[in-house]
Amino acid sequence: MVQAIRDAHAVMMERDESVVVFGEDVGYFGGVFRCTQGLQQRFGENRCFDTPITESGIVGAAVGMAAYGLRPCVEIQFADYMYPAYDQIVSEAARLRYRSAGDFTAPLTIRMPVGGGIFGGQTHSQSPEALFTHVAGLTTVMPSNPYDAKGLLISAIEDDDPVIFLEPKRLYNGPFDGRHDTGLMPWSRHELSDVPEGYYHVPLGSAAIRRPGSDVTVIAYGTMVHVALAAVHDTGVDAEVIDLRTLIPLDLTTIIDSVSKTGRCIVVHEATLTSGFGAELTALVQQHAFYHLAAPIERVTGYDTPYPHSHEWSYFPGPERIAKALIRVMQA
Amino acid sequence: MVQAIRDAHAVMMERDESVVVFGEDVGYFGGVFRCTQGLQQRFGENRCFDTPITESGIVGAAVGMAAYGLRPCVEIQFADYMYPAYDQIVSEAARLRYRSAGDFTAPLTIRMPVGGGIFGGQTHSQSPEALFTHVAGLTTVMPSNPYDAKGLLISAIEDDDPVIFLEPKRLYNGPFDGRHDTGLMPWSRHELSDVPEGYYHVPLGSAAIRRPGSDVTVIAYGTMVHVALAAVHDTGVDAEVIDLRTLIPLDLTTIIDSVSKTGRCIVVHEATLTSGFGAELTALVQQHAFYHLAAPIERVTGYDTPYPHSHEWSYFPGPERIAKALIRVMQA
Amino acid sequence: MARAKSRDEEGVSGSSVSPRLTMPGPAFRPGDRPDFSEVDTFAPGACRRPQVNEPAESMSELATGLVRVLDDEGRASGPWDPHLDAPTLRAGLRAMMLTREFDRQMMIDQRQSKASFYMQCTGEEAIACAFHSALRPGDMNFPTYRQQGLLVAAGYPLELMMSQVYSNETDPLRGRQMPVFYSAREYGFFSISGNLATQFVQGVGWAMACALRGESSIAASWIGDGATSETDFFSALVMASTYRAPVILNVVNNQWAISTSESVARGLAPTFAARGRGFGIASLRVDGNDYLAVHGAAAWAAERARTNGGPTLIEWVTYRAAAHSSSDDPSGYRPGDEAAAWPFGDPIERLTRHLLRTGGANEADVEALREEVVRDVRAAQVEAQSHGTLKQGPAPSPREIFEDVFKEMPESLASQEREAGY
């Protein structure tokens, strides 16, 4: 997936002179996860450069550049470090078009790795998507595979409003179904790792059904898509697994069509439970598919605690927890 | 309610030497909403003082003081300005006990006015409670009346963990039922304005039923409690109106008992809809009272836009919108 | 600027007393007689004017001096005198007078509930007006709520400013923003945020974009003394220093941040301009009530930026003569006559005195200007009010609530709009 993200950058930097890429360790070194490797060498220091360690400075400057007419695509080294930039994201980027009635806009993309699974403890594992989905004016994206990562990142950079682009770091180097004790699988053996060269895009706001099914709908995104598929496989339940891809704007139609058919629903995410994006999904499903629901919607998520270092695999909402929920929901 | 908040400060500063109060314009002047008026004069500059305009500095220093053993109670001038402090709140105050296994703790209270109704536009009207409820380690409180404001603030200051204390600014000087075109009513004519002198407390984590009823449960907090009561009155629906008072920890028992009885539920808040705290409430209610529900749970909230200045009253989720929802839910 | 009470009284003591905190505050509180005779006013003309390409290290004394051109009698002197011709100066005077009259009228309208809120810049007019005259088209300001003078001086239609203040039918911001939170890209005026300091680093970003594109346009960021404590002030200095961005970083020190004196934000530093020193940024401290000094310093900094000399931080020393805003009453925290005691005078009076003394204008000209600005404001007001005021007459449609959140309205928002039924 790292290669796909690099590709998306390169494609857009090639097509559009106004695309500039910067962040901590992003220039010469190519990013701690190597997602911008080679860009500075290829496009020069004026198009891809290192910044001081100042998330608010990175995003604040990006807002000014975007207002000017550039299309900055910036990296926050870990999503856990986005908080110093949160004011610039929430109060500025997200509201600039609105408050100026379109006089100024903020077409910028803010990429950040999310999620656990690398023993990163509480400050390298967070999934703060709900802190973005609550903010009017932000588009929030989380791909689950290389094909989508490239296509969605291209869409994000082309979008005329700010996009938060969340990259599940556990997927950078291979799909991950939550079974941490089995060996790593490389992307090359996954069907969605086939990434076309050059320009293509995956539209923002459209979900994908990763597995059609008739008994229960599982809504997931990012890493949890793979984990959910593993759980479905384990249980043998005929579940329909939806990969949201974009959280805001949400592809509600795909969700409601599915739940209307299955009558059951599970929402899965790695972020903490309370006020997580799963709460919104649950609220929407019960609102729009109330009379189809045969069982309460279940949420399988991270616990309401910080991400604990060595307890990582006791914390992670793995296939067993999802499987249990599937069975509970099917028996309800 | 301003007086009640002042009282709570004074009571605690009197009882406990370690309580210190500071923030922007908080010292000499007593706060732009006058909630700390008289404290500096009474307790001296070492107990109540003005700060530079640095929300991160205020909360960051408060975390250090709290770790030392003081009990800082700080004011953020408007909740809309808490973002520069968000990192200190989320990454530090909320997680200090956890990450140090109790070696250090952060018993601090962060007060901030929330909500619209004063033509404050997008930067003086926000209700960011969901940005706190998603964060493990934070207690989040929002009183709806002077009695609770004082009793809850005392509990907050006494609490050994960080508490976010949200004050609906539209209630500072009187109850407000959403009818902005009728005259202001002073608190003196409201039953919950009777604030005992001296020390008392309202426990964190306990909701209050403001109106018992049997047909539908309305969950609200802050200003919206009054607005909900007005809507119930207007429609004549026999609704049970719950005032949460504390969002986290949530008094789920009171909620579920009520919905189990009524079979219908409306959740009301001023914050934007998507990923608002109403989503969590909805998710919990459908989970715990699924088989009692006769209709989808409805959310009546602010729209998913910034708070628009002159359109304030077209934006505010007033009694008419709640009334419509009540009727819809009763007819469902 | 004003003597910080506690600082002076305590000094840096080397005694073996245990530490205690300094609690800075203003020199005077209500009941005190404001006496600024201890304030060093520096002699007009005394400060050196470096070459625009001089390294910042070599001019560090300018961060604690005070660039002045006009003396109390209206005489101009020294190397910072921009030697503007009389018509230019009269235009500058007009812009200041127009700004003040505009403020006066809007404040009245606010009191009459035609607007929800208002903020004056009384006493600070020279800063924005003279600064604007030193910029070029294509430059962009990132202002605070107290730089309306930039718009007035730029010739932005007064009736549009008023429509914004009234949130009426022709409000360019469609009722979405509080009064005075203008946005006017074509006039070099960035959309104002209510969150202090955020714009300061955005201006650096804009300047970086100019330089990345090889353009010679520049940006100018603005901030108040109080807001310099906000973290984005620092982010701006860091980014400007790291990339040597073509930006002017303006700090308007009007002595007050609502009820809090500038000494609280300044701390142990002698001035706000001194902040720049730690970043290798050229830093000037300038008499902001002196139209000529403002123009001279702004032109210097603009040329420095345009010729790849990098950022300049300028502290403009002035005094907030009016209340913080229409919601504020300063009598609770400062002496009522403090503005009058302020030793740097009033910028309009000072430039008027200069024009009269140098023959750039006579009494009649000034009187004519006075009448003209009243007329202009009145005419604009009639025009703007014909499109409504906050609570009366035509107003933007409530559908404006839902527009411009995104370029294209997502279905979720469209359904909220339908439900609202506006």
Added chain:
Amino acid sequence: MARAKSRDEEGVSGSSVSPRLTMPGPAFRPGDRPDFSEVDTFAPGACRRPQVNEPAESMSELATGLVRVLDDEGRASGPWDPHLDAPTLRAGLRAMMLTREFDRQMMIDQRQSKASFYMQCTGEEAIACAFHSALRPGDMNFPTYRQQGLLVAAGYPLELMMSQVYSNETDPLRGRQMPVFYSAREYGFFSISGNLATQFVQGVGWAMACALRGESSIAASWIGDGATSETDFFSALVMASTYRAPVILNVVNNQWAISTSESVARGLAPTFAARGRGFGIASLRVDGNDYLAVHGAAAWAAERARTNGGPTLIEWVTYRAAAHSSSDDPSGYRPGDEAAAWPFGDPIERLTRHLLRTGGANEADVEALREEVVRDVRAAQVEAQSHGTLKQGPAPSPREIFEDVFKEMPESLASQEREAGY
């Protein structure tokens, strides 16, 4: 410190070229031959030592100088020499050697999957160890992840540090924190956060609390060169300056922030110590590889803070000789032999040379110390490993996931714990 490439090559040009951005970077990249002969190493003993109660303005030259005591031959000279006796110096040497041996062993253990992660402080041992020796019980450090020397010098049990690194059964942090994110209140060591810079202002808050309570304890905040760009660095300077808090603000400039050279954070400023100048804060720049200079400067700043002289900012000049962390490989961004070329030597070697020269120790003493620290680390390791390592042996219960989120577990969390079934 290292020459900033683009800066030197471009200078401040006054030509009429249009602006372009400066892109600072390190002097050397892989493939270059590191040559620090242009670095001004300043003569040991040359810097003036002000009285601890001198006002900050009067010592601004110290922010661009370099306080040094030891020369390359191990001779001590000048006013900053703390004149420590031989046993104290031997204890200091021992602390540094123990820290290095500890790092070496933990790095091996990490490579053997006994720990998920590790961070060494190789080359920087003098800073933490000598600093600790200048503090008093009751003082509190707010460290980063690279001040393990504070804990070692304080005599914190090595086996507990190791247990934390291994996240084993006796890990005082119950498996919740990544390796090296220690917390040890009783040893004056604040809980380490992964978020850069947040601790810097918390230290100011702690110091403010000491002063509000009238205690003479102080706080010491720590930060790296790269992290000085973070906004909480600034919040700390603002708060410390405003209230004149009894805090020492330590900037460890080890030349690198992961792959980014210190010049990127420093920008146009000559040094990091210079940042303090803009805040009226006493600012020193000190040879961080010189145990005596570190002790001397730390003791000066501590006394200043304790006697109500206010904050001191200290830039410790050093070099990060190892990789950023166990996840990092510096060969991708800097020459492999840069550490060896670094002109300030190795702190352990330098203090050893001093002890040998002054007769404070002989070769045998040093050899004995070397063996002793290896033995101590080995013994601690055996003890700690008997309580498990990351993936083997006893471990904290997964119930620890749910504890300490709040003082009392709320029902919502208790029900999650029940569901987890641990």
